[in-house]
Amino acid sequence: MPAGPFASSVGVGRAEPEWAALNKVTGVCGDFARRISPPRVPRVQSSPSTPFNSTPDVYELHPDIIASYGTALSGAVLAERCSAELGMTSVIIDKRDHIGGNCYDYVTEDGIRASKYGAHLFHTQHARVWEYVQRFSEWIPFDHRVKGRVPVPGAGPAGDKKLVPIPPTQETVNALFDAGVRDEDAMARWYESERVAPAHGGEPANGEEAALSRVGPRLYEVIFKHYTKKQWDKYPEELDASVLMRLPCRTSTDDRYFGDAWQALPARGYTRLFENMLLDDPNVTIRLDCDFFAHREKGTLPKHKLLVYTGQIDSYYAALGMPKLEYRSLRFEEEFVDAPDGGFFQEAMVVNYPSADVPFTRVVEYKHTPNQPNKIKKGAVRGSLIAREYSCADGEPYYPVPNPENRALYEKYAALAAKEPGVAFVGRLASYKYFNMDQAILNALEMFDNLKETGTLAPKRRPEDFGPGDGPK
Numbered sequence: 001m002p003a004g005p006f007a008s009s010v011g012v013g014r015a016e017p018e019w020a021a022l023n024k025v026t027g028v029c030g031d032f033a034r035r036i037s038p039p040r041v042p043r044v045q046s047s048p049s050t051p052f053n054s055t056p057d058v059y060e061l062h063p064d065i066i067a068s069y070g071t072a073l074s075g076a077v078l079a080e081r082c083s084a085e086l087g088m089t090s091v092i093i094d095k096r097d098h099i100g101g102n103c104y105d106y107v108t109e110d111g112i113r114a115s116k117y118g119a120h121l122f123h124t125q126h127a128r129v130w131e132y133v134q135r136f137s138e139w140i141p142f143d144h145r146v147k148g149r150v151p152v153p154g155a156g157p158a159g160d161k162k163l164v165p166i167p168p169t170q171e172t173v174n175a176l177f178d179a180g181v182r183d184e185d186a187m188a189r190w191y192e193s194e195r196v197a198p199a200h201g202g203e204p205a206n207g208e209e210a211a212l213s214r215v216g217p218r219l220y221e222v223i224f225k226h227y228t229k230k231q232w233d234k235y236p237e238e239l240d241a242s243v244l245m246r247l248p249c250r251t252s253t254d255d256r257y258f259g260d261a262w263q264a265l266p267a268r269g270y271t272r273l274f275e276n277m278l279l280d281d282p283n284v285t286i287r288l289d290c291d292f293f294a295h296r297e298k299g300t301l302p303k304h305k306l307l308v309y310t311g312q313i314d315s316y317y318a319a320l321g322m323p324k325l326e327y328r329s330l331r332f333e334e335e336f337v338d339a340p341d342g343g344f345f346q347e348a349m350v351v352n353y354p355s356a357d358v359p360f361t362r363v364v365e366y367k368h369t370p371n372q373p374n375k376i377k378k379g380a381v382r383g384s385l386i387a388r389e390y391s392c393a394d395g396e397p398y399y400p401v402p403n404p405e406n407r408a409l410y411e412k413y414a415a416l417a418a419k420e421p422g423v424a425f426v427g428r429l430a431s432y433k434y435f436n437m438d439q440a441i442l443n444a445l446e447m448f449d450n451l452k453e454t455g456t457l458a459p460k461r462r463p464e465d466f467g468p469g470d471g472p473k
């Protein structure tokens with residue numbers, strides 16, 4: 001039965017000592033000066049009361065303007081840096097009714113800190129990014145670990161299931177296949193004995209061949225095959241080899257999901273981090289509930305010298321009638337479970353369901369995180385909020401679909417964007433690239449470097465040079 005919160009001998013949200021020691025975040029750290037600040041009254045203006053109109057209000061308020069579009073990480077970092085170092089002013093508009101983009105979190109009426117767009121786990125290997133984010137929040141060390149409820153081989157798709165670490169570790173293969181693996185060498189040999197090279201003798205030509213050559217048919221069947229189908233609505237054999245070439249093959253007992261040097265959660269959530277970045281800054285004006293295209297069509301965007309565009313690149317060029325880029329989305333089904341045993345619904349913060357008989361991909365239970373409000377940490381709330389995640393084609397564009405057709409189409413859009421005067425295309429949707437939070441921050445910081453060095457707000461490297469990003473989890 002669940003016994004939460006998900007902890008180890010090191011503490012809540014920590015891995016066992018050997019692996020927790022690899023996390024360079026060793027205790028609560030970050031900007032203590034802001035810790036005791038009262039909750040912010042957002043200095044934001046939303047369009048129903050203050051629409052953009054033909055009067056030059058914003059332009060006159062901001063004679064040196066960057067109209068940055070999207071209050072998510074990319075837009076926020078650029079507005080913050082341009083203000084802090086160059087004294088430039090920004091108007092950030094967002095079609096949503098809140099700041100923070102997909103990182104947005106909030107405290108429910110039951111007192112649970114929850115994410116509106118799925119759990120966000122911060123992890124980075126970039127010292128520069130880690131230094132930067134600590135300016136705007138306190139951080140709590142967190143070693144994200146995922147469990148999977150995986151069918152026991154031979155028990156049939158809906159048969160017995162065991163709770164095992166994901167990505168697979170020694171414990172996973174021992175529990176599922178009785179593999180008797182006791183050390184790293186034995187685990188490496190186990191993988192070797194399982195792996196199946198493509199029959200044609202060449203490099204894996206699709207996702208299935210890639211997976212079989214990485215983990216072999218048994219792990220593939222129970223953990224990766226049907227999960228991939230649920231995530232992409234395509235079986236691995238219909239996907240690029242690259243999608244499954246990255247399957248982690250752990251030989252150790254390290255059950256942490258990420259291997260990065262710094263892994264933590266913002267002590268008061270991501271929304272507070274955005275508030276600390278933007279809301280006290282007189283150079284930054286935020287307008288919510290403002291759709292960029294609606295205002296562009298009406299001619300009511302504020303005048304600006306430079307547009308930082310963080311939306312979908314294909315939407316920007318919709319008038320050209322080119323095909324749309326393909327995205328996967330998620331549907332979140334939230335449920336408040338009134339009185340789960342011991343106050344927790346499941347054993348870990350994230351439990352994946354890789355089998356075909358369960359329609360959702362994973363269940364997130366927020367109460368397990370160490371950055372919950374005190375009421376939760378003290379156990380004063382009996383119920384628990386869970387979110388079941390269903391992968392789908394329609395809805396908010398979350399994950400670019402990696403295949404040759406989409407890549408070729410994106411290159412056409414990117415060529416147009418490169419010639420667009422006065423517009424910088426920035427971030428996940430504008431680059432058609434899944435950026436982790438830290439990658440989005442680093443990309444924005446490097447673009448700002450370029451602005452200072454060359455006068456041009458342009459990336460220092462191509463989106464793919466940031467590495468693959470986590471993608472659907």
Ligand SMILES: Cc1cc2nc3c(=O)[nH]c(=O)nc-3n(C[C@H](O)[C@H](O)[C@H](O)COP(=O)(O)OP(=O)(O)OC[C@H]3O[C@@H](n4cnc5c(N)ncnc54)[C@H](O)[C@@H]3O)c2cc1C
Pocket residue numbers: 069070071072073074075093094095096100101102103117118119120121122123290291292293310311312330398399426427428429435436437438440
């Ligand atoms: C479900 C999910 C889970 C994730 N989990 C993690 C995680 O665990 N760890 C991690 O490191 N990263 C995670 N990420 C990635 C993280 O959310 C992104 O790195 C980050 O949000 C990137 O920000 P961005 O600025 O590039 O773009 P986005 O977050 O995509 O922001 C774009 C902004 O533009 C706005 N916008 C779009 N269209 C319009 C319009 N027409 N008019 C006005 N505004 C508009 C949007 O409202 C949004 O605020 C996750 C992403 C998703 C989708």
